[in-house]
Amino acid sequence: MTTANRQVRCCIYARVSTEEQAERDLSIPFQLERCRYHAQGKGWEVVREFVDAGESARTDKRPEFQKMIASARAKEFDVILVHKFDRFARNDYDFVVYEKELEGLGMTLDSVSEPGDASTPAGYIGRRMMQVISTWYSKNLAIEVKKGMQKVVENGGWPKTAPVGYTNKRDRKGAWIEADPEYGPRITKAFTEMASGKWTLENWADQAYSLGYRNRAGGRIRKQNWSRIFHNRLYLGETWLRVGDVPVQGKHEPLVDRNTFSTVQEILKARNKQRQQARRNKYLLRGLVYSLDADSICWAETHPSRGISYYRSRAAVNGSQLYYNINEVDSQLRDMISQITISDSVSHELNKEITERFDNEEKGNMELERTRLRLSKLKTMEKNLQQLALEGEISIDDFKEHRAKIEAERARLQNELDFMEQRQRLVIADFEIALQLANELDFLFDKGSFDEKRLLCETIFKRVYLKEGKISNVELNSPFGLIMAKSKCSGTVLNSTPHGTRTCNPLSKNWRL
Numbered sequence: 367m368t369t370a371n372r373q374v375r376c377c378i379y380a381r382v383s384t385e386e387q388a389e390r391d392l393s394i395p396f397q398l399e400r401c402r403y404h405a406q407g408k409g410w411e412v413v414r415e416f417v418d419a420g421e422s423a424r425t426d427k428r429p430e431f432q433k434m435i436a437s438a439r440a441k442e443f444d445v446i447l448v449h450k451f452d453r454f455a456r457n458d459y460d461f462v463v464y465e466k467e468l469e470g471l472g473m474t475l476d477s478v479s480e481p482g483d484a485s486t487p488a489g490y491i492g493r494r495m496m497q498v499i500s501t502w503y504s505k506n507l508a509i510e511v512k513k514g515m516q517k518v519v520e521n522g523g524w525p526k527t528a529p530v531g532y533t534n535k536r537d538r539k540g541a542w543i544e545a546d547p548e549y550g551p552r553i554t555k556a557f558t559e560m561a562s563g564k565w566t567l568e569n570w571a572d573q574a575y576s577l578g579y580r581n582r583a584g585g586r587i588r589k590q591n592w593s594r595i596f597h598n599r600l601y602l603g604e605t606w607l608r609v610g611d612v613p614v615q616g617k618h619e620p621l622v623d624r625n626t627f628s629t630v631q632e633i634l635k636a637r638n639k640q641r642q643q644a645r646r647n648k649y650l651l652r653g654l655v656y657s658l659d660a661d662s663i664c665w666a667e668t669h670p671s672r673g674i675s676y677y678r679s680r681a682a683v684n685g686s687q688l689y690y691n692i693n694e695v696d697s698q699l700r701d702m703i704s705q706i707t708i709s710d711s712v713s714h715e716l717n718k719e720i721t722e723r724f725d726n727e728e729k730g731n732m733e734l735e736r737t738r739l740r741l742s743k744l745k746t747m748e749k750n751l752q753q754l755a756l757e758g759e760i761s762i763d764d765f766k767e768h769r770a771k772i773e774a775e776r777a778r779l780q781n782e783l784d785f786m787e788q789r790q791r792l793v794i795a796d797f798e799i800a801l802q803l804a805n806e807l808d809f810l811f812d813k814g815s816f817d818e819k820r821l822l823c824e825t826i827f828k829r830v831y832l833k834e835g836k837i838s839n840v841e842l843n844s845p846f847g848l849i850m851a852k853s854k855c856s857g858t859v860l861n862s863t864p865h866g867t868r869t870c871n872p873l874s875k876n877w878r879l
Contacts (some may be wrong), residue, residue, distance in 0.1 A: 375443040376410035379434055380404065381418040381453045397449040404478045405447055413443050426460045435464065437474055442664070445474045521641065527634045528602060530581065531621050544620045552579060553601060557622040560596055567592055568639060571696060596630050647815055649675065650696050651830055657681075658833040660688050677832070690835055698837045699823070701856055706808040706842075706850060716849060717801055744776045800845045837877040 378396040380569060390818065394417055405412050414437060416430040426432070438446065446468065447452050454475065455461040468475055528534045531553035532543040556574065565573065565590040575586050589594075595601075604622060605616030649666035655677045657664050660682035676690040708716070748769060755765040803810070803825070810822055829841040842850060 370719055374407045374408070374410045374445055375413045376408075376445045376447050377414040377416065377434060377437065377443040377446050378405070378412060379416045379418075379431070379454060380449065380576075381421055382429070383420065383422045383429070386517060397453065400449050400478050401447050410447075422456075425457065426455065426464070435467075437490045438471060441471065441473075447476050447478065449477070450479045468791050520661070529598060530587075530595065531601065532618065543618050545621060550619075550621055553595070553621045556592075556623075557596070557601070557626050557630055560633065563633055565592060568635075593634070597641070598636060599627075602627055648820065649677075649692060649814075650820055651677070651827075652820075654823065654827050654830050654869075655690070656831050657688055657690070657831050658831050658838060659683060664690065664832070666692065668731045692830055694835060695832065695837065702837060702840065703822075704847075704849045706804070708801075708804045708849070710805060713801050713805040717798070734783070737779055741776060741779050741783065744772050744779070748772050762876065797845045797849070800849055804846065804849055 378398060378401040380394050380401070382394055382397075386466070397715055398415065398417075402412060414434070416434040418428045418430045421431070422426040434446065434728060436442065446454070452462070455464065458470040465475055480528050500586055528543040531546055531549050533546045535542050535544055556570075556579070557572075561571060571587065571589040574592070581591070600615055600616075600618075601621045603612035603616055603618060603620035605618070652666040655664040655666070656662070657679040659679075660679035660681045660683050662679050664677040664679050667676060667678055669676075677695060679688040679691060681687070751760070751765055751768055751772070754760045755762060760768075803822075807822070811819055814822060826846055827840055828843045830837055831839045831841070841847075
């Protein structure tokens with residue numbers, strides 16, 4: 367058979383799902399054999415074969431199926447041949463969508479077992495009916511499979527991978543789980559330890575690893591996995607098919623009694639409540655505090671029962687971590703903010719000085735200057751080329767070639783120039799905004815809400831150093847560091863009287879009290 371004096375090119379698509387693999391009339395070799403024989407009888411040339419083994423037709427996310435569709439779009443063949451249409455798709459939507467796409471590509475979808483011309487009304491209705499029946503069969507099969515698995519679970523079986531503490535068992539009659547003679551007692555011991563209340567999940571994960579608890583790969587059991595273990599009702603002897611199903615009593619041996627399991631749940635719930643309460647607390651300097659006494663950063667925490675908030679050093683001194691009362695530390699911020707607030711006259715003077723500095727830097731910026739000079743030369747070169755072309759000194763082709771090169775280089779240089787100028791404008795804008803803030807810091811801190819004060823601290827401070835409970839010095843974010851250095855070295859006076867000697871180093875962002 368030929369199409370437009372060309373032999374029809376055919377591709378064969380075969381598919382079998384996992385539950386169908388044992389059926390003789392659905393096996394891959396059987397489908398391929400029947401399709402090849404059918405194509406031979408039609409006089410078609412089989413150019414490609416695509417096979418999806420163990421893939422469901424309820425979705426189009428099948429590797430070989432998608433490769434076939436891509437080849438169809440590239441028009442590598444004229445016909446897609448399947449043993450039955452349900453090999454192609456069992457989803458109504460997928461079948462119609464892909465069939466319409468193939469039709470638009472001028473291709474045909476044909477079946478060995480279900481012949482018929484879909485271009486005719488009768489053939490179209492017949493194909494749709496077969497597709498509806500196939501879809502119904504697929505959905506009904508899924509329901510029946512689920513019912514069968516549910517029955518297995520209710521009878522004490524377990525078709526899934528056993529959790530740590532149990533082992534999978536299987537014979538011709540079914541699958542189930544049994545307590546692992548080595549790890550079963552260890553899981554029982556883990557529940558007993560957690561029920562004692564002396565462990566957090568983090569601490570228990572460390573302790574369990576030191577005691578030899580390992581996952582199936584021989585590695586550390588993480589705290590998230592321990593959380594899943596301690597919440598798993600399978601260890602109570604209960605069983606279910608899917609997460610969310612009502613558990614039923616299984617036939618496997620429980621590894622924990624109900625009292626111990628209930629105690630562990632209450633402890634985990636209380637720990638989780640404490641963590642959530644800690645997250646709800648707000649701290650002005652969270653992430654900004656550094657302990658000079660312990661030479662380490664500090665965490666912000668609240669004691670769950672006493673309600674006391676503190677900054678706690680990450681490192682220990684003489685075996686103990688250091689605690690700084692948050693209220694005492696935060697109370698020093700108002701005076702600190704007042705000291706780094708600059709007056710209107712200082713703001714105006716610094717604005718003028720910094721503007722002049724940036725102007726001088728721009729004039730001395732050799733990269734900027736070279737880029738601008740080259741753009742000017744390119745403009746002159748283009749005019750000269752136009753003049754030479756008009757006078758007939760060069761050909762039109764030469765003119766176009768050189769002009770294209772000039773335009774390409776000019777576009778590239780203009781992009782670079784725009785980027786450099788924009789970056790410079792952004793830096794200037796940062797300093798202008800910082801100067802305005804520095805002029806109003808005490809007012810903003812006094813009138814702001816907690817969240818606004820927190821944002822102000824994050825904007826100004828890079829790090830706040832504590833020594834013996836007092837703020838000893840601070841490191842300012844750029845450009846506040848430069849503004850403060852300039853204001854000190856220029857002899858200007860801040861709004862507040864200084865409480866100590868301040869070092870003056872224009873290159874440093876540290877402002878030491």
